[in-house]
Amino acid sequence: MNLPDLNVFATAARLGSVTRAAHALSTVQSNVTARIRLLERELGVQLFDRSYRGITLTPKGEQLLPYAQQMLTLAENARSAVSGPGDVRGVLRIGSLQSTASARLPEVLKAYAQRHDGVDISIVTGTSTELIDHVVKNRLDGAFVSGADAHPDLDAVTSFVEELVMISPAQYRTIRDYLKHSSVPKVLVFRIGCHYRRQLEHYLAGLGVGGLNQMEFGTIDGIIGCVAAGLGVSLLPRSVVERSARRREVRIHTLPRSERYVETQFVTHRAQVRSLALEQLTAVIQSDKTAQRRA
Amino acid sequence: MNLPDLNVFATAARLGSVTRAAHALSTVQSNVTARIRLLERELGVQLFDRSYRGITLTPKGEQLLPYAQQMLTLAENARSAVSGPGDVRGVLRIGSLQSTASARLPEVLKAYAQRHDGVDISIVTGTSTELIDHVVKNRLDGAFVSGADAHPDLDAVTSFVEELVMISPAQYRTIRDYLKHSSVPKVLVFRIGCHYRRQLEHYLAGLGVGGLNQMEFGTIDGIIGCVAAGLGVSLLPRSVVERSARRREVRIHTLPRSERYVETQFVTHRAQVRSLALEQLTAVIQSDKTAQRRA
DNA sequence: ACGGTGCCATCATAAGTAATGATTCTTTCT
DNA sequence: AGAAAGAATCATTACTTATGATGGCACCGT
Numbered sequence: 001m002n003l004p005d006l007n008v009f010a011t012a013a014r015l016g017s018v019t020r021a022a023h024a025l026s027t028v029q030s031n032v033t034a035r036i037r038l039l040e041r042e043l044g045v046q047l048f049d050r051s052y053r054g055i056t057l058t059p060k061g062e063q064l065l066p067y068a069q070q071m072l073t074l075a076e077n078a079r080s081a082v083s084g085p086g087d088v089r090g091v092l093r094i095g096s097l098q099s100t101a102s103a104r105l106p107e108v109l110k111a112y113a114q115r116h117d118g119v120d121i122s123i124v125t126g127t128s129t130e131l132i133d134h135v136v137k138n139r140l141d142g143a144f145v146s147g148a149d150a151h152p153d154l155d156a157v158t159s160f161v162e163e164l165v166m167i168s169p170a171q172y173r174t175i176r177d178y179l180k181h182s183s184v185p186k187v188l189v190f191r192i193g194c195h196y197r198r199q200l201e202h203y204l205a206g207l208g209v210g211g212l213n214q215m216e217f218g219t220i221d222g223i224i225g226c227v228a229a230g231l232g233v234s235l236l237p238r239s240v241v242e243r244s245a246r247r248r249e250v251r252i253h254t255l256p257r258s259e260r261y262v263e264t265q266f267v268t269h270r271a272q273v274r275s276l277a278l279e280q281l282t283a284v285i286q287s288d289k290t291a292q293r294r295a
Numbered sequence: 296m297n298l299p300d301l302n303v304f305a306t307a308a309r310l311g312s313v314t315r316a317a318h319a320l321s322t323v324q325s326n327v328t329a330r331i332r333l334l335e336r337e338l339g340v341q342l343f344d345r346s347y348r349g350i351t352l353t354p355k356g357e358q359l360l361p362y363a364q365q366m367l368t369l370a371e372n373a374r375s376a377v378s379g380p381g382d383v384r385g386v387l388r389i390g391s392l393q394s395t396a397s398a399r400l401p402e403v404l405k406a407y408a409q410r411h412d413g414v415d416i417s418i419v420t421g422t423s424t425e426l427i428d429h430v431v432k433n434r435l436d437g438a439f440v441s442g443a444d445a446h447p448d449l450d451a452v453t454s455f456v457e458e459l460v461m462i463s464p465a466q467y468r469t470i471r472d473y474l475k476h477s478s479v480p481k482v483l484v485f486r487i488g489c490h491y492r493r494q495l496e497h498y499l500a501g502l503g504v505g506g507l508n509q510m511e512f513g514t515i516d517g518i519i520g521c522v523a524a525g526l527g528v529s530l531l532p533r534s535v536v537e538r539s540a541r542r543r544e545v546r547i548h549t550l551p552r553s554e555r556y557v558e559t560q561f562v563t564h565r566a567q568v569r570s571l572a573l574e575q576l577t578a579v580i581q582s583d584k585t586a587q588r589r590a
Numbered sequence: 591a592c593g594g595t596g597c598c599a600t601c602a603t604a605a606g607t608a609a610t611g612a613t614t615c616t617t618t619c620t
Numbered sequence: 621a622g623a624a625a626g627a628a629t630c631a632t633t634a635c636t637t638a639t640g641a642t643g644g645c646a647c648c649g650t
Contacts, residue, residue, distance in 0.1 A: 004608095018627060031609050033628060038607095043378045050627060052617035060377050067373030070568075071366050075296050078362030082355050131579045144531050266546035274363075308629040313598060326638050328599060333636095347597060592650090600643075607636070615628070620621100 001042060001073055006068040008035040008049065013065055014091075029159035036153075044173075047055050066138050067274075073275040080276055088276045089118040095143030096123055102220055103142070103239040104160050112284045119277045135267055141278050146196070149182040153270055159285045160264040160292070162237035164199060167249040167250040171232040175253050178233060179207065186232025188223045196262070200235040203259045224250060296337060298370055301363040303330040304342065308360055312349040359472075361433050368570040375571055383571045384413040390426035390438030391418055394491075395559050397515055398534040399455050400439070407579045414572045430562055436573050437563040441491070448565055453582045455500075455533035455559040459494060462545040464525040470548050473528060474502065476552070481527030483518045491557070495530040498554045517580060532557075 012021035012032060022029045040047050047061035057065065059281060096105055101123060109121065124131075124140070131143035136153050148156045172178040187200060221244065223234050228249035241247055254260070266285050268278065307316035307327060317324040330566050336340050342356035353362065375381060391400055396418060404416065419426075420433070426438035431448050443451045467473040482495060516539065518529050523544035536542055549555070565571065 001374065002299060003366075004297060019625085027608095028610055029610080029627075030629080043374065044545070045378055048614095052626060054626070064373055064377050067369055067376065070621090071298075071369050071373075074366050078359055078366075079296065079338065081362065082359050083340055123599075254509055315597080323639055325600080325640080326600075329637075332599090345598060349597070591635080593648105594650105595648080596646095598643105598645085601641090603639085605636100605638070605643105607634100609634070612631095613629080616626085617624100618626105619624080 001039070003071060007072055008032055009039055009061075010065065010072060012036060012048070012055060013057050013061065016056060036237055043170045048070065048144065053077060060109050068147075069138075070273045071245075077273070077276060082264055085276070087118045088116055090120070090123075090190055090275060090277050090279060092119055092121045092275070092277050093140045094123050095114045095134055095140045095145070096125055097128065097131070097146060097264070098220060099123045099162075099237050099240045100144045101125050103237060103268065104264070108284060108288055109251070111288060112281055115284065116280050119260055132265045132267065135269055138269060138272065141275065142266055142281065144264050146264055146265055148265050148267045151267070154267045155270045156265040156267045157282065157285065158263050159266040159289060162239060162262050162264055163260055164196065164262055165238045165241060166200075166203075166233055166235050166236055166253040166255060167224065167227050167241055168233045168253065170249060170251045172251060175207070175233075188226055188232050188234040196235050199259065199262060203235070203255065206259075211249070217266055220244065296334070298366060300334050302367055303327055304334055304356075305360065305363045305367060307330070307331060307343070307350060308352050308356065311342055311351060315397050331572045340406045345393060364433075368568045372549045372568070372571060377559050380571070382413045383411055383575065385570060385572050386416070387414055387416045387437075387446075387570075387572050387576060389418050390429055390435045390437045390440070391574075392423065392426070392439055392441060392516060393420045393537045394457075394532050395439045395455065396420050398532060398538055399559070403579060403583055407576055409544055410579065411572070411575050414575075427562065429461070430564055433564060433567065436570070437561055437576065439559050441557055441559055442493075443562045445523055449562045451562045452507065452558040452577065452580065454561040454584060457534060457557050457559055458555055459497075459550055459557055460533045460536060461498075461528055461530050461548040461550060462519065462522050462536055463548060464522060464582055465546045467546060470502070470528075478527065483521055483527045483529040491530050494557060494573060498530070498550065501554075515539065518543070564569045 008021065010026060012018055014020050015024060017034045018036070019029045020244070022032045025032070032113055036047065043060075043064070045060040046058050047064060049057040049058055076088075076090065080088070085122075105123065105270075112119075112121070124134075126134070128145040128147055131140065131145050132151060132154065134140040134149055135143050144159060148154060150156075166175055168175065172181070187204075220240055221235070223236070224241065224244050224246050226232065227234055228246055238252070240254060241279045266282065268274065270280070272294065306319055307313055310316050310319060313327045313331070314324045317327045319550050320327070331342065338355075338359070341353050343350040343352055343361060367430065371383075371385070375383070390538060400418065404418075407414075407416070423427070423440040424444055426435065426440050427443055427446060427449065429435040430438050431446065435496040440456060443449060445451075456503070461470055461474045461588075463470065467476070482492075482499075515531070515535055518531070519536065519539050520529065522529055523541055534543070536547060560575065563569065563577070
């Protein structure tokens with residue numbers, strides 16, 4: 001087992017294709033095949049299932065992948081610890097809530113990219129529960145989530161504090177006003193699992209509203225648009241609403257203090273070896289946070 | 296950077312000699328030299344200082360070593376995760392208090408060796424503070440210590456609960472009896488830093504005895520012998536005293552409940568990748584503990 | 591001072607591994 | 621059936637690694 005071969009393995013696993021891995025590694029297809037076969041022979045197990053459409057990891061391959069990744073990041077870290085950072089490169093797989101992605105991430109990523117280009121960042125969005133699962137299962141290097149209820153396998157740092165606001169069609173001046181006019185309030189939420197939804201339910205329960213009529217959305221603008229059109233209300237970070245092109249079409253209701261704030265945390269796997277790129281990203285998040293606090 | 300070369304590097308670092316590393320790895324000296332030089336060229340730093348007596352790590356080399364070790368244990372772990380454990384081999388560097396080493400370790404090591412031979416274990420003894428430092432600095436894989444005051448970098452599991460007893464020359468029937476006859480009590484202890492010493496001071500302070508006259512020893516039998524000869528008193532685990540050939544020559548005083556027990560813990564580095572051999576050792580320790588409890 | 595000893599570096603050569611490009615095999619899509 | 625996409629195989633070339641012999645350096649004992 002040696003590191004170059006593990007790198008070939010990990011790349012092929014990521015790209016799902018021998019040919020594409022060969023291109024990515026600037027070598028030829030037959031070589032990638034040979035390296036992988038060597039690994040398989042050495043370990044005595046099949047790592048990939050081959051098909052006409054490419055390759056997919058076998059369960060054994062899935063098992064090997066995290067080890068391979070850790071060894072490779074350790075090698076990277078060792079290199080830069082010993083012979084100076086050089087330019088950090090690699091891939092960071094980051095997850096984010098959609099609201100964070102649209103309102104907060106651009107700034108963070110811009111700051112990050114300015115300081116450290118050479119790192120490719122891929123962002124996937126999802127609900128907190130999904131993202132946390134991905135980080136735990138090592139399919140993401142880190143994620144911005146809400147309410148990471150102190151998961152034992154995760155490290156979390158608070159990255160943003162969001163003010164939540166409720167939005168309603170523009171004609172209602174207060175939330176009670178809206179509730180009065182719609183016997184069963186309609187609530188527009190992101191996909192199920194989103195943390196904001198619980199917050200919203202809790203708040204409305206406090207106002208004596210029980211059964212919610214829920215609609216699920218994939219995009220922020222969809223939600224705001226539908227609220228504007230009178231379809232229902234929603235709960236979103238103020239930063240998201242303010243940034244929307246359609247913000248004049250809805251009314252923004254400030255929430256009582258106790259319900260108002262929600263923390264977005266950046267979570268990473270505790271037991272995993274942290275790549276330099278990831279260290280740098282957390283550093284940027286931290287500095288962004290202090291900048292925010294000063295403002 | 297590849298794993299075989301890192302293994303050469305780590306072995307050479309451990310043995311402090313190119314030639315001996317070559318023997319240990321069943322290759323030739325010139326090859327070891329070449330592998331190391333390749334690593335040095337690749338990283339652009341000097342890893343060893345060469346002298347006529349062998350080689351020693353440079354600071355850069357020291358930096359690299361823990362990374363190399365982690366990658367190598369990860370490779371081992373990966374291999375056995377994917378293609379079954381095979382036989383685990385390697386080196387475990389374990390630290391122990393001298394009292395634990397003489398009274399408790401033989402049993403543990405015997406149980407371990409029965410189940411998993413092929414692992415070489417080296418035991419070094421020292422005081423808790425020394426050993427903890429070694430584990431933190433990664434010069435030991437684990438250590439049996441007392442009073443590992445929740446060091447943030449260490450994981451600790453309680454491995455033995457020792458009953459401490461005081462021993463005095465045989466003619467004194469109680470501790471007070473001894474104290475009456477010697478205005479400044481002499482206390483025989485292991486090297487400074489030993490946790491038992493604090494315990495003893497605390498206990499004697501409770502009996503109204505202040506300034507202790509202390510003598511330092513390197514061996515258990517030395518202490519017991521000197522106590523027998525009337526030189527002073529000491530505080531030791533009952534298991535140690537009972538096992539001594541000279542136990543009839545001293546009197547054993549049971550301590551009050553509150554001072555009686557001390558826990559020996561097995562500590563390991565929290566952030567370090569754990570080798571399989573180390574996992575197995577902790578497993579043996581755990582099972583030994585439950586066996587002990589049942590007895 | 592001088593040969594002996596232990597240790598590392600260097601070098602030419604042999605042995606072994608890895609990369610390439612061309613070709614073949616397999617599976618699906620049209 | 622033919623085309624397309626993708627992986628395996630293979631002979632060849634390029635490169636790395638291992639070997640054993642040799643040389644150099646710093647000490648040690650006489």
